[in-house]
Amino acid sequence: MTPRRMTFLAASVAALAGSTALATAQERGGVMTYGRYQDSLFLDPVLNDANVDIWILSNMYDTLLLPTADGQGVEAGLATEWSVSEDGLTVTLTMREGIMFSDGTPITTEDVIWSLDRARNPDNGIWNFLLAAISEVTAPDDATIEIALSQPDPAFIPALSVFNAAIMPKAAFEGMPGETDLEKATAFAEAPIGSGPFTLESWDRGSTLKLVRNEHYWAEGADGEPLPYLDGVTFEVIPDDATRILRVQSGEIDGAELIPFARVGELEADPNINMELFPSTRVADIILNVRPEIEGAENPLSDVKVRQAMNYAANKDAIIQVVTFGVGTPTSSFMSSTTPLHTGEGAVFPHDLAQAQALMAGSGYPDGFSAEILILAGSQDELGIATALQQMWSQIGIDLTISQVDNATRTEEYRNGTFQMRAGAWTNDIADPSQITSYFAYSPTIEALHSGWMSEEVDELFEASQSEMAEAARADQFARIQEIYNMEGPIILLYETPYPVALQQNVKGFNQIPLGNNIFREAYLETE
């Protein structure tokens, strides 16, 4: 053997050793502490209403299918196989063998049927629409679930991976004190029994929520042992941004969510911190009321040329620099680039003042007008956006008044259709474009973000897409919807941003998927 070959051999042995080390690098044990800006409210998958619950529920409650790590598809969960019949009207799922709830009782088809029936009941919560296509859930045998649909629904498979379709123990839930579903759910949510990788240990409201590993969880780690790697996860509520960051910097907690964009650069430069920017479905925009009149006053925003002029006059790159400190990217459609069937690249309206001025001159308001925007009091991001737009739009003759109000006040004006403009943001709950499109563009849902905007073509395309099982045809429908909406819609397209999470360097395997869910099942703490 020549020395040369020896070196090669040594190198391959070293490489092999390296890869083995990588494969067994996952370490077990330890509790990960995670700082959140706000506490959870109600740990019931069906009756909850807020992201503070949605984003952590999947750690406690498992679903038949799971969202993939990129948030764009589904993978096996409590069900190992799934198929949709030719006519799109029957979904058949095969249950995983030997699965149990966190209290050790087996998960039966009866639990599955009951859970899906509860989740789709129109009287329960606000998420039942996701499962509205179901006409009946049955179990032909102990290992099979058959779901009959009243119409084909291309968004149905992803819907089975959404938090509200979680499988819960029927007997335990029904044994709870109380008369109504809400009363039973309230009692149940105090000590929930699910089948996620973790289970609730204790909850001091407003302070700490402790999860411990579920010994009966079905998934296996890279080392062949059951997941999760961690013994537990402790959520600490730290509302103040500066304090949350200080606690990560001082090493008291292992991670912190929602780092303000202004601090991202500083934490990226900190050698002790791993500043993660997880891809998200979050888009920021300005919603415009396009009704010809608002409370009797003439509304210039009803003129599509005015809206396009405003879009061209808004310098997205400048706003991204000022508000997100360069973290964001311009939106190429009203839906985020991480949403399935998204189309477009780069800003829909690149900054072009001359074009904006020309459009204004050709509109019904060549001399400009005064307008008002509602932003959240205390939100630095929204204030930054509004201030920048105020300056940018003054160049096309728009005199913008900024009104800072609290969320409930703004929601009321929004729902009544009496607002003129408001800052808005959105994240998807499901790996499918239909949810966001239903709210943003399809007029029967909420009048296209309560803007009063309506396009018959968009409404027809959306309705057709709801039962279109041919992927290519559905993609065409959504491409056309995006084309119309992006060019004429009731919206100023701004930017999309990732989820900024600060972690200690030894935290590995944690993921916040684009839908927002915090996934701790494969997280572990390296001990060097």
Added chain:
Amino acid sequence: MSLPEFLGRRLLQLVPTLLFILIVVFVLVRLLPGDPASAILGDRALDADVERINRELGLDRPLPVQFWAFLKSVATGNLGNSISMKIPVTQLIWERLPITMLLTFMAATIAVVVAVPLAFVAALRRDRVADSVIRGGFQVGLSMPVFYVGLILLTVFGAKLRWFPVGGYGDGFLDHLYHLFLPAVTLALSLSAILMRNLRSAIIGVVDAEYVTFARAKGLRARLILFRHVLRNALISTLALFGLSIGTLLGGAVITETVFAVPGAGRLMIDSIYGRDYPVVQGLTIALAVLVSVTFVLTDILQAWLDPRVTR
């Protein structure tokens, strides 16, 4: 009038006060724009969902009917359930209010411990260096915003020196005290400044009074004069101020609790107002009103003991 009689009368006065507060808070939360359902559901709310939830909560009934139902349940000690968290309001208050009470109590104690000796030093060394330094120092403390002081304390004593935890509440009573020390200091800062200034002028007033000159002429020892005559009399007005300040202190706890991530009632109040969680706002207001009123009664009793003229 004997002390029990005095006490009974003061407690009886509480009833109309509380009833008035009940009406005000009930009306005020409902005057705010927006309703609980849309506040909780946010931008995704469908009209049908909002209507259904507000109906389930009984918010579609006429206001007088709602108020009567509210009054009846309060009379039986039932403050209703939180709209966003679903659990009973009494449970929430029981979990969160003691934390704020402990924080306020610690802050008040620290303020008194700091203010009283320094007031004496400043008053007895009137217009000399010590007086100027003490008054100047408190002036700086008084003019700094609470959240800023809090962040500085957290950064220096928490993150850098590691003498104290960076916020949170801890497990177990001693750990709670340890965690609440920095927030209590932050909260105590402005109160101690106010108390110090007030007590200093009161002492100066008393020291010059004729009965003190007389006591001195009798040849009483300086220490005896100081504690029996000067302190007791100077404290009367400061005590009234101290009692009134407890209410302000509870209000200041809101900001302090946010900065230090203390899960107290102040933070809960803010979240509930934003979330239009009517039952929690109502329940907490009642609890805080009772708390402040009880403090006033206790202050009155102390004052009566210090100054017998009060009950006469």
